Amino acid sequence: MDKATVLVVDDTPENIDVLTGVLKSHYKVKAALNGKVALKLASGKNRPDLILLDIMMPDMDGYEVCQKLKSDPVTAKIPVIFVTAKSEIEDEQKGFDLGAVDYITKPVSPPIVLARVKTQLAMFDQARHLENLVKKRTEELEETRVEIIRRLGKAAEFKDNETGMHVIRMSWFSRFLAEALGEPEDWCELLYNAAPMHDIGKIGIPDRVLLKPAKLDEDEWEIMKMHANYGAEIIGEHPSPLLQLAKEVAINHHEKWNGKGYPNGLKGEEIPLSARIVAIADVFDALTSERPYKKAWSEEKAVALLKEEAGEHFDPTLVPLFISCLPKVREIQQQYRDIFDE
Template identity: 70%
Template sequence: MLDTEKRTVLVVDDIPENIELLSAVLRNEYKVKAALNGELALKIARSDNKPDIILLDVMMPKMDGYEVCRQLKLDVSTASIPVIFVTAKSEVIDEQKGFDFGAVDYITKPISPPIVSARIKSHLALYDQSRHLERLVAQRTQDLHKTRLEVIHRLGKAAEYKDNETGMHVIRMSYFCKFMAERLGMSEEWVDLLHNAAPMHDIGKIGIPDAILLKPGKLDNEEWEVMKNHAAYGGEIIGDSDEPLLNMAREIAVCHHEKWDGTGYPNGLAGKDIPLSARIVSIADVFDALTSERPYKKAWSEERAIDLIKSEAGKHFDPDLVPLFLSCLDEVRSVQKRFRDESFD
């Protein structure tokens, strides 16, 4: 085996002779690094070329092995590195203390070379297995997340298709929401949630009768009252959940037709009582609806749509979010070009 292929063992001991003894036992099979004190051991462990396993003495000046182990386990970059205490402290209470600090094994001096070699091999094998399982779990989690997002997007598109939409609307408006949330300085996690929850805003339209939803002309008062139920239906379809994405999707579905001045529906919420996610979606949804062509209407010009958005600041829309949206227009135009609707000619 080439030296570059060898696993790395960090030996930490304040006595050079002890380091040399362990190095003699290990150097044929492993690449050995050494540290004469705890501070240097932590520096090596936190470097780009981390050791695969650490053999750690307990009794050292300034910083003993227990403290070194404690700091290793507190640092996310080094917490998973197996630590084996190699020490002359042979009392059961000392051994228990070592395990309490997170060590995987405890070897007493004077060492037995075969035991040291066997323990290192065993714990490296367990370490490799653990990392392999972590990778599998991470990949599975990523696959599940991707599948969940795909289902959400498809459901969002289903609602739009039922409403004479092309499905591109939910993609465009979700990007508009993302741009606004980023401008607002929200966390990356919150921005991602909004981007993926926004397509569910009109899922409740699935519950509206086609005779009303697809009516080519203006709805009468009775029909309009039925249409407004889609917000509440959306909340019922998504349901209550502790999952952050579905929780945000529900608040958007229920509240995206609320208005800043309290004249919206279904609950007549006003101002900041309306969830921020829904206030953002409201602007993005209306702008894209206005500037999109549909079988029953021509697309508005961008200038006309912007004039309406501005005029509704403080009435329909959050007055602080309107200028934020306008600052995103370059990105908005790029998304409109990328995700164009098919022509209705």
């Protein structure tokens, strides 16, 4: 097992020699004669596991060094032990207030130095271990949540006359369009994972309506339109940003730029950006995909419809951006082809 690294910071070389002599048999030791060098070493590639820090130094005293260490996310978690001749209670309190974990007074006692360093390193290792466990568990839970959303999205598509490939393709198309718009990468990823739930509400539509081969009558169409509300109800209220965005997409992706969509007749930018993006991705893939009951439209014909509906059905700003994504869209279409295309 690799030895832990201890950074000793003191403006007096003799004091550094003393502490190095105490520690070198047990740890890797680095040294700095001033605060500036200490900060550079602490934030460098091979960061120390613990810092022994003198207080009384010229230019930048230990208190200021500690404050800078704790204010930098890169070095904030490195435990700092003050080693100093200052032993007043006020001095110790100030050090602890700044984030130090311990206080050793000079002249140092080797057994005390070793005991304090060992204890703080053990606590630091335990904290890192627990943090890694929590991080790993959080990642696993998030992966599970994303996978459940994808599976539910596929379930909705299989109930309808779609294939599971549709939700994969339109999710990629949505991501491409969000990226082309310059949205933050984390939001693009969130939209990519939320988009598969856009039609989850179709689970609540009776088969006599959902699978009717003929044109729906007025009453049946009103039933069909309820899938947007059902989708929002299925996803429900949840603090997860992913589920919140999925709900936003599910209830709004059939709204139209001109206000003639459903379920709420939202108009223009009243429609959330996520739903405006998904609307284009969803329609384009539906048009250009073959189904047992229909032939696929050509890309040219589908693009012509997008242009025609820009400012009516679709956000006119997003349509040309989507068209600029077509080279990447074609790659996804080829990679995730429907079984009907074989």
